[in-house]
Amino acid sequence: MSHAVSKRYNRTTNYLIGFLVLAVFTTLAPFVYIAMSSFKTQISLLMGDVKFTPTLMNYNEVLFDRTSDYLRNFTNSVVVTSISTSLVIVIAFFAGYSLFRMRWPTYVVNIFLIWSMAFNLIPSVTLASAWYDLARSVGLNNDYIALILAHMTLHLPMALWLLASFFREIPRELEDAAYVDGASFVTLVRRVVAPLMMPGLMATGILIFVFSWNEFPVALALTNNDTGTVPVAIAKYAQEEEIKYTQMAAASVLSAVPALLVLLFGQRFIVRGLTAGAVK
Amino acid sequence: MAHHNSLGKVLSLTPAVLIFAVLALLPVINLFIVSFHEVSWLGGAKQMEWVGVDNYIAIGDDPLFKAGVFNTIIVVLVATTAQVVIGLGLALACSSVGDKSRPFRALLILPLLIPGIVIGAIWRLMYNSEFGIFNLILESIGLSGHDWLGSSSTALAAVIVVDVWHWMPFAFLLLLAAVESLPRDVSEAAKIDGATAWQEFRKVTLPLLYPAIFMTFLFRAVMASKIFDEVFLLTAGGPGTSTEVVSFTIFQRYFLQDNAGYGSALSVSIIFVVSVIIVIALNANKSKGMSQ
Numbered sequence: 001m002s003h004a005v006s007k008r009y010n011r012t013t014n015y016l017i018g019f020l021v022l023a024v025f026t027t028l029a030p031f032v033y034i035a036m037s038s039f040k041t042q043i044s045l046l047m048g049d050v051k052f053t054p055t056l057m058n059y060n061e062v063l064f065d066r067t068s069d070y071l072r073n074f075t076n077s078v079v080v081t082s083i084s085t086s087l088v089i090v091i092a093f094f095a096g097y098s099l100f101r102m103r104w105p106t107y108v109v110n111i112f113l114i115w116s117m118a119f120n121l122i123p124s125v126t127l128a129s130a131w132y133d134l135a136r137s138v139g140l141n142n143d144y145i146a147l148i149l150a151h152m153t154l155h156l157p158m159a160l161w162l163l164a165s166f167f168r169e170i171p172r173e174l175e176d177a178a179y180v181d182g183a184s185f186v187t188l189v190r191r192v193v194a195p196l197m198m199p200g201l202m203a204t205g206i207l208i209f210v211f212s213w214n215e216f217p218v219a220l221a222l223t224n225n226d227t228g229t230v231p232v233a234i235a236k237y238a239q240e241e242e243i244k245y246t247q248m249a250a251a252s253v254l255s256a257v258p259a260l261l262v263l264l265f266g267q268r269f270i271v272r273g274l275t276a277g278a279v280k
Numbered sequence: 281m282a283h284h285n286s287l288g289k290v291l292s293l294t295p296a297v298l299i300f301a302v303l304a305l306l307p308v309i310n311l312f313i314v315s316f317h318e319v320s321w322l323g324g325a326k327q328m329e330w331v332g333v334d335n336y337i338a339i340g341d342d343p344l345f346k347a348g349v350f351n352t353i354i355v356v357l358v359a360t361t362a363q364v365v366i367g368l369g370l371a372l373a374c375s376s377v378g379d380k381s382r383p384f385r386a387l388l389i390l391p392l393l394i395p396g397i398v399i400g401a402i403w404r405l406m407y408n409s410e411f412g413i414f415n416l417i418l419e420s421i422g423l424s425g426h427d428w429l430g431s432s433s434t435a436l437a438a439v440i441v442v443d444v445w446h447w448m449p450f451a452f453l454l455l456l457a458a459v460e461s462l463p464r465d466v467s468e469a470a471k472i473d474g475a476t477a478w479q480e481f482r483k484v485t486l487p488l489l490y491p492a493i494f495m496t497f498l499f500r501a502v503m504a505s506k507i508f509d510e511v512f513l514l515t516a517g518g519p520g521t522s523t524e525v526v527s528f529t530i531f532q533r534y535f536l537q538d539n540a541g542y543g544s545a546l547s548v549s550i551i552f553v554v555s556v557i558i559v560i561a562l563n564a565n566k567s568k569g570m571s572q
Contacts, residue, residue, distance in 0.1 A: 012376075012477075013376070013377055016373040016376060016377050017377055017380070017381075019369070019370075019373050020370065020373055020374065020377065020381060020384045021384075023366075023370055023384070023388060024384055024387045024388060026445070027387060027388055027390060027391060027445075027449070028387060028390070030402045030403065030406060030445070031390070031402070033402070033405070033406060033413055034401070034402045034405065037405055045411055046410065046411050047411070048411045048416050091295045091296055091299070092296070094291075094292035094293070094295070094296075095292060095293050095295065095296035095297075097292055098288075098289050098290075098292035098293040099293060102289045104289075104293075108293075111300070112296070112300075114558060114562075115300055115304060117558050117561075118551075118554060118555070118558060119304070120502065121502055121554040121557065121558065122506075122550065122551055122554050123505070123506040123508065123526065123527040123530070123550060124506065124508075124527075125508055125527040125528075125530045125531050125534075125547075126311075126527075126530060126547040126550050126551060127307070128531075129311065129530065129534045129535070129540070129543055129544060129547050130307035130308055130310065130311040130544075130547065131303075131307055132534075132535075133307070133310060133311065133314060133540060133544075134306070134307045134310055136321075136326070137326060149303055150303070152299060152303070153299055153303040153304050156296060156299055160296070185287075185288035186288075189288075210393050213395065214393075214394070214395035214396060214397075216395065216396060216397050216508070216509045216512070217508050217509070217527070217531065220535075221535060230395065231395045231396075231397040231398070231509070234395070234397050234398060234401055234513075235397050235512060235513060237401070238400075238401060238404065238513050245405055245408075248401050248405075249401070249405065252398045252401045252402060255394075255395060255398050256393075256394055256395075256398060259390070259393035259394050260393075262393055263386065263389070263390060263393060267386050267389075270389065270392075270393070271385075271389070271453060274389075274392070274450065274453050274454075275453055275454060275457045
């Protein structure tokens with residue numbers, strides 16, 4: 001490469017990096033803003049102070065004030081999200097293995113395909129109303145169980161969809177070899193299929209966890225003050241007559257903790273999962 | 281193969297089938313039945329009065345629903361287009377910068393992982409007419425602030441900006457995967473033939489990306505048509521009906537006004553439209569498969 005060309009090349013690369021820096025700034029600035037607001041006093045925020053003395057007051061009140069339900073809401077989210085995600089992953093793993101690796105009539109596979117398409121297309125408010133009526137009829141509204149079941153139903157087709165692409169990558173010869181060696185169904189699943197599917201299960205699990213943690217309309221419909229999840233709690237701040245903006249900010253920052261952990265430790269899985277569902 | 285243990289095969293699928301039948305199919309059938317009734321609750325007992333197709337006829341005269349459909353279409357078209365254009369730009373930039381862009385990629389996807397409600401809360405603070413960052417900046421350079429969410433001329437645009445910011449990274453991720461899987465030799469051939477960067481993009485890269493761009497647009501359009509969380513927190517459909525969207529209309533009618541019969545009719549109508557789209561998509565796929 002001649003000197004002039006490489007110089008031009010460098011300049012273009014610098015422009016592109018500038019463009020990326022701008023995009024990252026636009027992405028991060030709102031998070032920095034909300035984090036800063038969460039360390040301000042309400043007065044300092046209302047005055048639009050640029051310089052301020054950081055205070056932990058908002059976090060203290062959100063987490064430990066007797067009138068705040070946030071800690072309970074956070075626990076609710078942890079319970080609902082972990083239980084529904086674990087069950088979805090186990091059920092989807094077995095269903096996926098059966099559907100994609102064994103012979104089923106086409107219509108059985110199609111039912112699951114259409115289910116997953118439909119649940120991706122239908123607004124979840126629609127499903128929320130369907131579940132609400134049923135839960136109320138059997139007296140399960142405002143109960144954990146209703147929300148856990150609803151989240152499972154919402155995310156199971158998505159998990160199946162995501163796992164399908166990972167199942168296809170397992171070479172059939174391995175299963176056949178295990179059978180020839182006399183392995184039972186249980187041994188085959190435990191010793192051969194499950195270990196090979198680990199990356200796929202991780203990617204799907206992390207993604208479903210995030211979706212369940214973030215889910216709002218169904219949680220809003222099926223819970224009350226006692227069983228509400230984190231998004232329901234934050235929405236409640238915004239509906240009060242005098243909005244406690246700085247507390248809402250603190251609650252928002254706390255709600256992002258799982259997402260930040262995922263980004264730190266599972267970023268590769270997230271990217272894999274998000275693209276696996278769409279690009280085939 | 282005969283060695284496939286059929287008991288294991290059936291048992292493995294059973295839980296998923298049960299969930300489908302009891303928790304997906306049954307509630308939707310129930311919703312369908314409810315949509316032909318007027319529902320009221322008396323001391324924890326559900327009262328249903330048959331009203332025939334009245335609820336469905338009422339949809340045609342519902343001003344909220346009309347505004348909701350109109351605004352949803354605007355949001356879908358504008359937000360999705362913006363996301364695909366910006367996402368494509370960033371994907372191309374990342375791919376040509378190469379390995380140095382890795383840290384950028386990780387940071388860019390952060391909004392995807394944050395609850396929609398929290399995104400709404402963040403932007404509600406920033407848009408605030410008295411102390412929000414946008415007005416503070418405007419006032420600091422001598423301009424007057426504006427009530428972004430409170431005036432009907434800017435509320436929908438403000439919501440669209442939030443949606444673009446929230447979901448652009450998704451378009452970026454999908455398009456980046458597509459850009460990275462482009463064959464290298466084609467672009468090298470174009471360079472050897474003396475094509476300028478723009479010619480190469482316009483005549484080589486872009487046409488190769490059309491299928492991925494179309495898929496990304498479709499995916500985002502479907503997701504954008506369901507917009508709810510951000511609207512709930514930012515504007516609750518207001519001022520007036522200027523940010524009313526379909527999901528929010530259903531929520532208002534069914535839950536806020538406790539009109540389960542009519543709300544169910546709205547839900548069933550949406551499910552019907554979605555089903556028609558699925559049937560068309562499946563048939564298109566089938567005929568494409570046969571022609572190949």
